[in-house]
Amino acid sequence: xxxxxxxxxxxxxxxxxxxxxxxxxxxxxxxxxxxxxxxxxxxxxxxxxxxxxxxxxxxxxxxxxxxxxxxxxxxxxxxxxxxxxxxxxxxxxxxxxxxxxxxxxxxxxxxxxxxxxxxxxxxxxxxxxxxxxxxxxxxxxxxxxxxxxxxxxxxxxxxxxxxxxxxxxxxxxxxxxxxxxxxxxxxxxxxxxxxxxxxxxxxxxxxxxxxxxxxxxxxxxxxxxxxxxxxxxxxxxxxxxxxxxxxxxxxxxxxxxxxxxxxxxxxxxxxxxxxxxxxxxxxxxxxxxxxxxxxxxxxxxxxxxxxxxxxxx
Numbered sequence: 078x079x080x081x082x083x084x085x086x087x088x089x090x091x092x093x094x095x096x097x098x099x100x101x102x103x104x105x106x107x108x109x110x111x112x113x114x115x116x117x118x119x120x121x122x123x124x125x126x127x128x129x130x131x132x133x134x135x136x137x138x139x140x141x142x143x144x145x146x147x148x149x150x151x152x153x154x155x156x157x158x159x160x161x162x163x164x165x166x167x168x169x170x171x172x173x174x175x176x177x178x179x180x181x182x183x184x185x186x187x188x189x190x191x192x193x194x195x196x197x198x199x200x201x202x203x204x205x206x207x208x209x210x211x212x213x214x215x216x217x218x219x220x221x222x223x224x225x226x227x228x229x230x231x232x233x234x235x236x237x238x239x240x241x242x243x244x245x246x247x248x249x250x251x252x253x254x255x256x257x258x259x260x261x262x263x264x265x266x267x268x269x270x271x272x273x274x275x276x277x278x279x280x281x282x283x284x285x286x287x288x289x290x291x292x293x294x295x296x297x298x299x300x301x302x303x304x305x306x307x308x309x310x311x312x313x314x315x316x317x318x319x320x321x322x323x324x325x326x327x328x329x330x331x332x333x334x335x336x337x338x339x340x341x342x343x344x345x346x347x348x349x350x351x352x353x354x355x356x357x358x359x360x361x362x363x364x365x366x367x368x369x370x371x372x373x374x375x376x377x378x379x380x381x382x383x384x385x386x387x388x389x390x
Contacts, residue, residue, distance in 0.1 A: 154238035158282050158301065165280035167317060168338070168351040170362055170384070172265065173278040175238040179265050181364070181384050183356030187211075187229070187245055188258040198231040198241070202257060211258040215247040219358055222385050223264050227257075239276045242266050248358035261357045264384070279366070279380050281313070286369070286379035305377040307370045310347045314340045319349055334389060335361050345370060360386035 154175060162173040170181040177197060185193070191200050191207050202210040207229070218225050223244065231241040244264035247255050266276070277285045282301035305313065311321070317338070322330045324341040332339065332350055340349040347368040355361050367381040 151234065151236040154233065154235040158278050162278050162280060163282040163301075167280045167349060167364065167366060168353055169280055170353040170364060171280055172382070174241055174265060174276060175233055175235065181264055181382075182353045182362040183246075183248065183261045183263045183358040183360070183386070184354075185262050186258065186357070187260045187262060190243070190262045191258075194231065197235070198233055201230045201232070202228075207257075211256060213257045214254040215245075215257060215260055216254055217247045217249060217251045219246055219248040219360075221360070221387065225263065227260065239266075246358070263356075263358065263386075277382075279382060283366075283368075283377075283380035285381060302377040302379060305368075307345070307347070307375040307377075310368050310377065311340070314347070314349050319351070324348075332363060332387075345372070356386070358386065360388055362386055 157176050159173060159176070159178060161178055162171060165171040172179055172181060175197075177194065187207075188211070194200070200207045202213070215227055218227070225244045225246040227245045227247075229243040229245060231243060233240065242265065243262055245257075245260040246263050247253070248261050248263075249255055279285070284300060284302050315321075319338040319340040322339050322341050324330055324343055329343070329348070330339045330341055330350065332352060335352040335355075338349075338351045340347060342348070349366045349368075351364055353362040353364065363385055365383040367383070369378050369381070370376065371378045
């Protein structure tokens with residue numbers, strides 16, 4: 078398709094400026110995104126639609142547009158809670174973001190991860206494509222809390238689906254650098270210690286606070302949390318093999334082995350803690366779930382998750 082490149086350049090500049098400054102009064106999804114570090118990411122499909130909407134589609138060098146040159150509207154994201162996540166054990170570390178299943182626990186390399194999800198997302202690193210940067214060298218970090226300075230960005234190909242930040246790390250040895258493709262995926266969307274409100278569905282079909290409040294309210298949207306209340310969550314946890322233990326304001330129960338599955342109550346909330354299988358970082362992930370209830374109805378409002386890594390040494 079022929080383009081008026083000066084006009085397109087101006088459109089990109091305007092889109093970046095609008096994405097960068099809070100003063101842009103109308104927030105439009107034009108396919109151009111700027112992160113907190115000033116890196117620019119372009120979702121080609123969404124930006125193509127934006128250009129067509131500006132120039133009327135077709136050949137922008139002509140006064141009349143050609144219907145043959147127009148691109149179809151990207152498919153709209155519609156949440157479908159999968160049977161896989163509904164049936165997953167809390168110790169699996171599985172989470173559903175958009176309609177894809179991911180796993181917390183350092184179980185796949187970046188190369189394997191990109192191959193798994195490249196059909197549904199445009200995956201970038203430092204503002205460029207993964208392919209352009211896969212030979213970049215990463216220093217060793219491998220922190221127990223799951224934090225890292227290395228991230229991928231996943232731009233969904235479905236309209237209005239969530240952009241996903243992927244935490245990756247070099248987990249080999251302190252004196253070794255590795256290429257990006259050999260790094261290990263350790264988390265998603267800032268899911269690390271004390272992150273409890275991201276856009277996700279957790280094992281059992283439990284939903285996060287932000288997922289519900291973001292208004293994914295299609296007519297057939299089902300909030301699985303409403304099936305539970307402050308009395309039935311303990312029954313669910315007991316059935317999943319968790320053991321009730323005591324907690325106080327000064328300390329929370331500690332897991333001492335990978336086989337421990339504990340739950341307790343604090344401040345009218347229920348908590349559960351368990352472990353996954355050892356990951357490629359040589360450590361065992363610990364998952365801590367937080368069940369929060371509506372104070373007026375005692376129904377389950379939302380679920381959050383914290384996680385970190387340990388060796389039990």
